[in-house]
Amino acid sequence: MRSLTALLTATVLLAPALALAAPTFDIARFDQDVKMLADDSFEGRAPASEGEKKTIAFIEQRMKAAGLQPGGPGGRWTQDVPLLKSDIVGAPSLSLTIGGTARALTQGNEIAVRSATNGQDRVDLKNAPLVFVGYGVKAPERGWDDFKGADLKGKIMVVLVNDPDFEAKAGEAEGDFGGKAMTYYGRWTYKYEEGARQGAAGVLVIHEYAPASYGWATVKNSNTNTMFDIVRADPAAEHVPMEGWIQRDLATELFKAAGLDFETMKKAARKKDFRPVALNAAIDASYAVKAEKIVSYNVIGRLPGKTHPDETVIYSAHWDHLGVGQPDAKGDRIYNGAKDNASGIAALLELGRAFAKQPRTDRSIVFLAVTAEEKGLLGSEYYGANPVYPLATTAGLINMDNILSSGKAKDYTISGVARLGLLDMLVAEGGKLGRTYVPDPKTETGGFYRSDHFPMAKQGVPAISFKPGIDLANGGIERGKALGEEYTRDRYHQPADEWQAGWDLTNMAPDLTLLYNTGRALADSRSWPEWSADAEFKAKRDETAAARK
Structure with missing residues (x-):
């Protein structure tokens, strides 16, 4: 029996070759998007707040300016997400x-x-x-x-x-x-x-x-x-x-x-x-x-595919953070969430701009900004139960959460342990760029169950959450680990997770290029990545196999 990697490689090679220019990303613009989303005026981007209204309007405006089309139900930019x-x-x-x-x-x-x-x-x-x-x-x-x-x-x-x-x-x-x-x-x-x-x-x-x-x-x-x-x-x-x-x-x-x-x-x-x-x-x-029952919103942009528009590749990131809460030692009560996850939304927008500038992919690309991740992955849970685009013909999902690293890295990983063909594609594309995939070095944190790819995986969709590397060009693994631990200790889910002038963004262009190339390869292929035979999500995916023939 051929391996998933071999099957995917063979399938991808059958895809028509396109003479495409390399994607370009404006990292200064990425930085400004993070700065805006993490500004105090957004009040920590909590659902059901004035901060949510500003966030939704900001993402809609940026998606429209990027050249995306409204991807929500009824031609809207948003999907209603009822919450308690x-x-x-x-x-x-x-x-x-x-x-x-x-x-x-x-x-x-x-x-x-x-x-x-x-x-x-x-x-x-x-x-x-x-x-x-x-x-x-x-x-x-x-x-x-x-x-x-x-x-x-x-x-x-x-x-x-x-x-x-x-x-x-x-x-x-x-x-x-x-x-x-x-x-x-x-x-x-x-x-x-x-x-x-x-x-x-x-x-x-x-x-x-x-x-x-x-x-x-x-x-x-x-x-x-x-x-x-x-x-x-x-x-x-x-x-x-x-x-x-x-x-x-x-x-x-x-x-x-x-x-x-x-x-x-x-x-x-x-x-x-x-x-x-x-x-x-x-x-x-x-x-x-x-x-009380309220309505929050997922924001959805879309680029319809030119050959198979009913088939979908999704990029996702959550827009929310903790809002206004308990003060820290300095009296700061706004949980800005710059890295977690203004950086993921800024990355989502940059990818949208890059795809919009290039010739259309065969399959449709959806850019999904979900709500209430910090409250239990609720926006992605709702989308998984109420998909705007059929999950049976969703070829894969790439999630971005806390994507901002501490500098350019030789390696990269995903959250948790996953065995699926989509990861094989990511590894193959990374190899072309001279990048090295390493297994999640902190599987004890339960990362696979803590980000927005998980509700989609439960529905059977091949889904991964990308994580930047720690083998830094400046300082190697030792420095990468130390900076990661410092962030977790001093800023994660604390008011100190703020935008910083002059922070090292040299990981962003390489990581965005890898994510773009992976999504592009999948969207321009006839490949249907599968879960491995022993994966807990394979049975759910197999229920809809007939829709992918």
Whole structure:
């Protein structure tokens, strides 16, 4: 059986050769687009805000000026995305009774609770018992069940972040969860969903920097502001009344009061025979929730294909960030999101301009700027469930999230572990440019499940999220890693993620060229990239195989 790479190479070679000029990108214009989107006047680009209105208008204007056509339903630039918006009214009243002694908790300090998105207009928990349920995983296909039939109704699940084998040494873990590579079972979103299936009253995730891959500041800033969700028929089936995080130091106190050692219990949770453990603690929580249904927007530009306009290649990026939230040490409350993800939108616009200047591709190209990524990939989730262009004949999707690097790099990667023909195409195009693909060096962060390609992959669409390299021309891998860690620690999901005059943009032209060439090769071919035989998304793609004959 021929490999995916061989099949794709053979198919691409059959495509008609076009004498095309090399794409050109205006990096100064890219920089100005990032600067504008990250300006304080855009108020952090939160959905359902004045900042959203400015952002949508800006992207529409830039797409139109680039020569793109409106790609939304009914000839519009936008696709309506109905969302449930919820806010905690005032400061939540939170207290913990540990070993018979009550203590107040301060939102954002020891604990960070999210406004309820389960349909309730308030949360009132009285003396709700806390139960440690390990990693909170139920995975029958892996022979794993952290719950063992425990009755969790009315109780609060206390769970570890990441997978049971993330920190395990040889012989300590008994589950097949990918080692350092996070599976979906390691994501906090899964743990909340499982809590709802278990009938729990709440889920509190214990924060630790390494398994979470970010600090407490990121947790606080991401969870104590406005929450959004897609509009669900039964929201309580997906969300428990109280969702939140607690600091590791508080967790250590909880375990000690129950006569337990935190590190010892973490090791116990790596074994299949782990059973839930009641903690000698209970929580009181009381706060009103203001919930309302709003409409946010995906912005869509399109260049119709000249030969197969009903077939589509998509470039995507999310336009939103966290908006206005908790102040940092300097009193700054605007979460500008320059790298995350004004840079992705600026890249999307540059690619649109480049394609518009060139002869039309055989297939159509869609430029999709999605909403509410920071609230759970909601804009892409909605598009995946309500596609404007059929997913069966969408040949592939290339996503761009936090694409701005710290300088020109020899290498590049994608978020997470993926096995599909679209990656083979990216690697082949990179080779032509003298670039080296390397596997995601931080699969423990669960990057595959944290960006807008994931909802499309769940629908079967071949989808990847591009990440710039870390083997920098100036300083190599050591400097690349250090700068990446500095960004995660000091700026990611913090007000400090701001536009910077004179920052190093030398990665942008090479990376945009690689992304352009990959999308162009796919759009001008008759290739239908496939998932590998063992990929979890192959079965979903196979359901629509007849549409691609």
